[in-house]
Amino acid sequence: MTPDITAAVAAAFRDEWGQVVATLIRVTGDWDLAEECAQDAFALALERWARDGIPRRPGAWLTTTARNRATDRLRREVVGAAKLREVARMELADDGDDDAGSGVRDDRLRLIFTCCHPALPFDARVALTLRTLAGLTTAEIARAFLVPEPTMAQRLVRAKRKIQHAGIPYRVPPAHLLPERTGSVLGVLYLLFNEGYAATAGADLVRLSLSAEAIRLARVLARLMPDEPEVRGLLALMLLHHARRDGRLDDNGDLVTLEYQDRSRWDAAAIAEGVEVLDAALRLGRPGAYQVQAAIAACHATAATAAGTDWSEIALLYRRLAQLVPSPVVELNRAVAVGMADGPAAGLALVDRLAADGVLAGYHLLPATRADLLRRLDRTHEAAAAYREALELATTDTERRYLTRRLAETTTFA
Amino acid sequence: MRYLLLIGGDGSAEATSEEICGADETQAWLADLERRGMLRGGDLLRPPGEASTVRVRDGEVLIVDGPYAETKEQIGGFNLIDCADHDEAVEIASRHPAARFGMIEVRPVWEP
Numbered sequence: 001m002t003p004d005i006t007a008a009v010a011a012a013f014r015d016e017w018g019q020v021v022a023t024l025i026r027v028t029g030d031w032d033l034a035e036e037c038a039q040d041a042f043a044l045a046l047e048r049w050a051r052d053g054i055p056r057r058p059g060a061w062l063t064t065t066a067r068n069r070a071t072d073r074l075r076r077e078v079v080g081a082a083k084l085r086e087v088a089r090m091e092l093a094d095d096g097d098d099d100a101g102s103g104v105r106d107d108r109l110r111l112i113f114t115c116c117h118p119a120l121p122f123d124a125r126v127a128l129t130l131r132t133l134a135g136l137t138t139a140e141i142a143r144a145f146l147v148p149e150p151t152m153a154q155r156l157v158r159a160k161r162k163i164q165h166a167g168i169p170y171r172v173p174p175a176h177l178l179p180e181r182t183g184s185v186l187g188v189l190y191l192l193f194n195e196g197y198a199a200t201a202g203a204d205l206v207r208l209s210l211s212a213e214a215i216r217l218a219r220v221l222a223r224l225m226p227d228e229p230e231v232r233g234l235l236a237l238m239l240l241h242h243a244r245r246d247g248r249l250d251d252n253g254d255l256v257t258l259e260y261q262d263r264s265r266w267d268a269a270a271i272a273e274g275v276e277v278l279d280a281a282l283r284l285g286r287p288g289a290y291q292v293q294a295a296i297a298a299c300h301a302t303a304a305t306a307a308g309t310d311w312s313e314i315a316l317l318y319r320r321l322a323q324l325v326p327s328p329v330v331e332l333n334r335a336v337a338v339g340m341a342d343g344p345a346a347g348l349a350l351v352d353r354l355a356a357d358g359v360l361a362g363y364h365l366l367p368a369t370r371a372d373l374l375r376r377l378d379r380t381h382e383a384a385a386a387y388r389e390a391l392e393l394a395t396t397d398t399e400r401r402y403l404t405r406r407l408a409e410t411t412t413f414a
Numbered sequence: 415m416r417y418l419l420l421i422g423g424d425g426s427a428e429a430t431s432e433e434i435c436g437a438d439e440t441q442a443w444l445a446d447l448e449r450r451g452m453l454r455g456g457d458l459l460r461p462p463g464e465a466s467t468v469r470v471r472d473g474e475v476l477i478v479d480g481p482y483a484e485t486k487e488q489i490g491g492f493n494l495i496d497c498a499d500h501d502e503a504v505e506i507a508s509r510h511p512a513a514r515f516g517m518i519e520v521r522p523v524w525e526p
Contacts, residue, residue, distance in 0.1 A: 119500060119504070167498075168501070169500065173501070
């Protein structure tokens, strides 16, 4: 087999798997059958494309092949009237690009919304999205989430069973449910992204690929739902974070804070695209939490140097974010920005107010932030005490190493 | 598809099941389902303190005073509905007045 064919099938798998499965679920109503027939179609493609050449529309070829396969299998398995009806339904099912919104064009969107249905447990939504839309194997998903393969398989089986037996509809939700449902889809994509983002150099490659996978799915979603600003907002946010991935770790695999990252290692093209996507989202005139977070990421990503960061703008954006999604963690981030824009005393006032509220008790970044502000105010004894407090609460080695370093600096100069 | 709506609360609500069921809003909810041909039955239940739980072990009938599950949330009534799909069942459940202070379990009926 020529490498060309293997590469063409691999590319088709990446681009078309979700579409083929989505259409097969619509026409057969059977998730397992849909996956199996999609797999068969890709296996057959390796053989046929080598012999007959790569088809002009690989996606259409694969969908038709998978459908034929499903019809054959159902015919062979026919045992009762119910199966016969299923075959009849398949043969009748329209494959054209009809305008009624029930055709192939919307299948992937149907699949995304069904996988991310709020009646499914959150971890099952994530797993189902990776399996049916992104085409990851159960073993790969299990590895990515550090659970045994049988556990993951069980999770997928249960979710599919619930979709079928509880009558969860395979459709794009009607307009009045769309905002809430879109929120659920975006939540799944953002979790995928963050799982990949949090993975460090030594982590499994599958895990590292989750970020890229999330971006790919968000691109599909943005294309399918061009009028939803938060979809583009999330895509922009992920692009802007992802653009900085090569600057985040030093040669020892240690986390490098934004301030000290080598900005020449950031992906300029991805930053430009992120900013462009964000601008397009903002032009729709309906701001949301993802758009605001993307705007904050854009401020950082487009600053030529750490010192050139527009902290006043960032502080304003955090205030906006706090209005949209009130949270003490957002407030803490705002305090950091205010501390940079208006001086450490202003930031410290906000942090002290948060500390007095007690809602962030036990969260290591509260004393860590306080420590940094105190250090900048030359209140070194208090800073050292706050660093020690943060050290006790820190949960990862990377954070502990960072805080120990800071504590040492503070006590040296004291 | 058919769904059983289990209408529950924590028993500490100010209104009793009887008052909730008798409320105009609940009656309107029922009338609407009736009109749309979706109601397959339902009723109001006596308080869990009047329930008995029965088991047979080694041929012996064991009766325990009280409900099946020892939880704070208890079922005060139920309705069987017939509607298009899960989303419609959820939509119907969300319009029951008890959903605002108690909770409603939407349970699909085992279809052959």
